[in-house]
Structure formats: C-alpha cells, structure tokens
C-alpha cells in the first residue's frame with residue numbers, strides 16, 4: 001500500500017520547516033504538488049527550494065487544479081463536481097508516476113489543518129478513486145504563528161477565547177467572537193467593515209518572506225492607510241497574502257504583548 005505524507009512546510013520562510021518534515025520528505029519517493037490556479041511564482045519557488053535543499057532530485061509532479069465555474073446555477077453541485085475532478089486528476093497522476101508501495105509527499109503551505117483542502121481531497125481520492133494509502137500528517141508553522149511571532153504578541157489575553165475566520169465572514173461575527181479574532185483569506189480590507197473605537201489591529205503580509213510587511217495600530221487610525229498599502233503591495237509583487245489579529249480593548253490601554 002502507498003504512504004502519503006502530508007507535510008506542513010510553514011508559511012513563507014524556508015527556515016520554518018521542521019526536522020520531522022525534512023525526515024518525511026527525505027523518505028518520500030515523489031512530491032505531488034496541487035497547484036491552485038492562482039499559485040504564485042514565489043510560492044512555487046519556495047517549494048522547489050525546500051526540495052532542492054533537503055531532498056535533492058526528488059521528482060515533483062505538479063497537478064493544476066481543474067477549471068471551476070465561479071458562477072454556477074447550482075453551487076453545491078458544481079463544488080461537488082469540482083472536488084471529484086480534482087480527486088480523479090490527483091489519483092491518475094499518482095498511479096501514473098508512482099508504484100503501489102511508494103511513499104508520496106504533499107507539501108502543504110503552513111499547516112495542513114488550517115484552511116487547506118489537501119486532507120479532504122485525499123479522503124475523497126480514497127473513497128471515490130479507490131486509491132488506498134496510509135496517511136501521515138506532519139504539522140507546520142501557520143501564518144497565524146508567523147504573524148504573532150513577528151509582532152512578539154500573544155493571540156489571547158489571559159483565559160480568553162480565540163476565534164479564527166475569513167475576510168468574507170468577518171462582518172457577520174458576533175461582537176463576542178471579535179474580542180480576539182484572527183482573519184485570513186481576506187481578498188479585500190474587511191477590517192474596515194468592523195473597526196470600532198476600541199479595535200486594535202496587528203497586520204502582516206508576506207510573513208516569513210523577504211517582503212514581510214508589518215503594521216499595527218488602532219484600526220480606525222491606520223485602517224485607510226493599510227488599505228492603500230495592501231493595494232500598492234499587490235501591484236508591486238503581483239500577489240499578496242495577509243493575516244491579521246483584531247483585538248477589542250479599551251482605547252486608553254497601552255497595547256503590549258499581552259493586553
């Protein structure tokens with residue numbers, strides 16, 4: 001039976017990779033790379049650097065995501081069709097390029113448990129395409145941890161809950177969930193929709209990379225400037241990924257690592 005290593009590679013720096021991840025990569029016969037339509041050159045370069053550094057010569061088989069109808073009449077049906085097409089394509093690539101008892105690595109951005117579909121696709125591949133395999137997941141440093149480390153902050157205050165959401169969902173979150181909220185996958189500037197007098201923002205883009213950009217401040221004070229900066233950076237690099245923490249706190253508080 002095949003073994004599939006689902007390896008978290010960290011969120012941008014080649015130094016994020018763990019010893020466990022390196023070991024799993026070195027024991028893999030091939031890397032299967034699922035390229036989203038919007039995969040950026042810088043991200044592909046990181047994957048190549050990791051393989052060249054730690055397991056030179058390991059073949060990388062890149063699979064480009066099948067086309068997806070973004071405005072379907074039946075959304076659920078289209079998503080199910082797309083997921084099946086992805087699973088089929090991956091299973092075909094694996095069968096064509098590796099033997100029955102080989103070990104395959106999927107290199108996953110950040111950690112495989114956080115807003116990533118690799119484990120879901122593998123599950124579908126096993127169920128629908130009868131490609132059986134042992135799955136072994138290796139955790140990675142997430143964009144959230146790259147953000148908090150870069151700002152030298154904790155995510156939560158003592159005993160408080162933490163909420164993680166997407167830019168699209170942020171405006172619908174309850175005030176309670178917004179006390180310490182991490183926002184990912186924000187194609188726009190969702191912080192502007194929810195900023196109140198007591199909202200503080202810790203923002204980071206291109207975390208872990210040479211382009212890492214950090215800002216923090218009261219969201220009402222710096223929100224507009226941040227929106228312009230995000231637009232400029234996107235133009236400059238051709239892509240952007242940002243993650244931020246919004247924290248509700250008394251406007252008279254001096255923000256520190258733990259407040």
Ligand SMILES: C[S@@+](CC[C@H](N)C(=O)[O-])C[C@H]1O[C@@H](n2cnc3c(N)ncnc32)[C@H](O)[C@@H]1O
Pocket residue numbers: 011012108109110111112113114115116141142143144183184185186204205206207208209241242243
């Ligand atoms: C599809 S999710 C993948 C998350 C990943 N699995 C993780 O553990 O961080 C992509 C989102 O992660 C965040 N992200 C990933 N890498 C980042 C980076 N280097 N800098 C800032 N945000 C990043 C952004 O919010 C981006 O929209």
